Amino acid sequence: MSIHVKLNKGANIKLVGVPNRITNVAPDSEFYALKPSDFHGVTPKLLLKDGARVEAGTPVFFDKQDERVVWSSPVSGEIEEVVRGDRRKILAIKIKSDNQFTAVDYGVTDLSSIESEELKKKLYTAGLWPFIKQRPFDVIANPSDQPKAIFVSSFDTAPLAPDYDYILEQKSADFKTGLKALAKLSKTGKVNLNLPILKDVSFNETEVFSYEDASGKSHSVNFHTANNSPVSSQGKTALNAVIKKYSTPSELFTKSDDVALNTFEGPHPVGNVGVQIHHINPINANEVVWTVNVQDVAIIGSFINSGKYTPKRTLALTGSEVKIPQYYEIRLGAELKTVLGGGLKDAEENPRFISGNVLTGVKIAENDYIGFYHNQITVIPEGDKMELFGWALPVQPEKLSFSRTLWSWLVPNKKYRLNTNLNGEERPFVVTGQYELLVPMNVLPVQLIKACMIQDIELLEGLGIYEVVPEDFALCEFSCSSKIPVQTILREALDLVKKECA
């Protein structure tokens, strides 16, 4: 039985720098890194020392809390360095690639005969377990659990998010296998795959797409030309056809086996898997749901099909500062600079490199490594400049506000080049009613955040702490007049509840 959920709350933030639907293979990185900070709540214990020889798939470290969960090297080579910070905390394990990409052979898995416990064991010994996360708390799943459901969201509605239909059509065989494997791990025997009814497609001005006209002839059409051509023209017909094509979910998703399909519509955060779970099968106390990113399903599938852990990801390079926003195929843990070959636009401001999207991503340096889970890099300008009477002027075309105190509401379709300025200072909670418009769940967002601040665990349980993760509240943090770090507060409260209730 398929459920359709229509959500009204939330908002889409439109930014400059939509990726063109072209995939380049990024040049091989000299070094690859595993950064423990990508895995919340994990205490890494090393299995190998500096200089040790590794293959792709050789376990490198494990989690102190659960020794079964290991992380494997994404490439072959040797461990160059274990980078440590304060109190010898491990910041990164740097692996120098030998450019051979040889891998440990774990053997092809026959999904029709393997038991679920055996499959789990195979996944965690080869280092694929970190791809499976659990709700509540948004941490890596416990292999001993049997989740009441496994959820996968087939779409991402965050700003400049990658188009997963486009990415996964190139990896359909692996994706299908991955779904089949996950279905074995769920109590229901199925994966809950959530689709949009129609995706909100956006194009880069420079994007060129191919279009077949009525007679079957193929044309190359430039988005900018087509978009600015008269309504009755062929350009518009082509554009409409392409929008229709890209906004309809791929048959890869709609015709999947081993899944329970549910459909969604609405603005961001409708693509967040947590919001979807809330409406399909909400999490009560003592219940566990697993989630896997849709592209990680294909990584798991590739391992099942080949028996080798050679994790590759199609990454969207996005943002206003990128010269040619497009997709890159990378190996996990690659250096950021391998995808920056196209260069950045000339700008007065320094660039901010974000591994992930602007709502939930992590600030990284230009010489840093791409985050383990991230399917997107966003580059935006820094906003470290003072601005005269910036709080008073009503017309500031470069600024966006969900409130109508600025005139940005007059141009709802404008794409913005937003910078990282806070646009104010942190203040106590004053304005109410803002968060409620942005959280499409039956929770009281302000009261929940206040309960987080006072660390009242019983109240937090009552208000639904098990159903939320920081990303679901990212829009609240964006729009907050008092500039309250909502996601950090929520993350700390989740950690507290996890510690106290575990």
Place this chain on the structure above:
Amino acid sequence: MKFLENLVENLEPKFEKGGKLEKWFPVFDAFATFLYVPSHTTHNGVHVRDAVDLKRTMNTVVQALIPCLLFGIWNTGYQHYRVSGEDALHAATFLDMILFGAIRVLPLVIVSYVAGLATEFAFCIVKKHTINEGFLVTGMLIPLCLPIDVPLWMVAVATVFSVVFAKEVFGGTGMNILNPALTVRAFLFFAYPTWMSGDKVWISEIPATADATAGVTQLGKWASTIDVKADVSKVNEIMESTFSTLDLFLGIIPGSVGETSVLVILIGAGLLLHTGIGSWKIMLSGLIGGLSMSAIFNVAGANPFMSVSPIDQVFAGGFMFGLVFMSTDPVSASQTEVGKIIYGFFIGIFAIMIRVFNPAYPEGIMLSILFMNVMAPLIDHYVIASNINQRLGRAKIHASH
């Protein structure tokens, strides 16, 4: 402008931790951030932020109050010349009225801001807090909800009292239970009642020669019918002298400085609703509450005050001003969306009930909002409990399967 930027940047180290003037950082910060949006950037979490902040929010509310202020200035002048006799009224130009009004209204505004901000600054320096923008709105609301001739020292005393005891002792902006501007009004009302009620305070400098009823407000007239209710002819006489619905709507009548004109209040309400800063739930449910209570009184009809039409009831006195600008104060109002509807509705009910049942307090909206400010956390408590119970109920149903 580069000069100013450099000045701010050069001065900053002196006020920072370890600097000579470290103690005065809140004051420096208040002025520097008034001039410039600081260069603070995001670090983790959301990397881009909405352009709205508390300064812009408060500034928008102040903007919404400007029409009331300007109208109040003119009306102060107009009312003065009106009661000074036909000749004086004819001789006075528009500019005369503005001038007369400005000389009396602007000192109220200045005193309220200076007294209030000085108190806030002092608290922030002692407690090492940054100075919040909340008082920008309070400072404007205070003069607009007072009678024109209230002595300036009273305003100063009441403002200091309110900032200290209604706001700072609770933890400052965002933590107060009562609306600070209404606390000022209530303080003056109970401490100096002769300056806050009666028929002489609403118009500046009423000449002795003026008609005895010239300075009586609509609420005063309605209330006075209760004292003479045995004498039908007197009641009729009073009811005939009351202002028409149109008078009440336009607001060219005696009253507190900014409260008289429903028309200009609606302009402000429009801005608050359009920007989303004022809650439409509170305003609408408050209006419905006021109209319903008046309608119920109409049915009862025990005295002429009860028989006043619902529209006249909500247009008269400070009902609309209080509902639009004071009940919607997000800090002292109910903070849940369902709670806002209940909170607003009861403000409307009680405002009309107080003014009709107890003519000693003709301005029911003040007490009604303060009362509901106190009740708001209770309303929220039950709304939150209901959300928690829904979740528990869901878990139980699930467990029983």
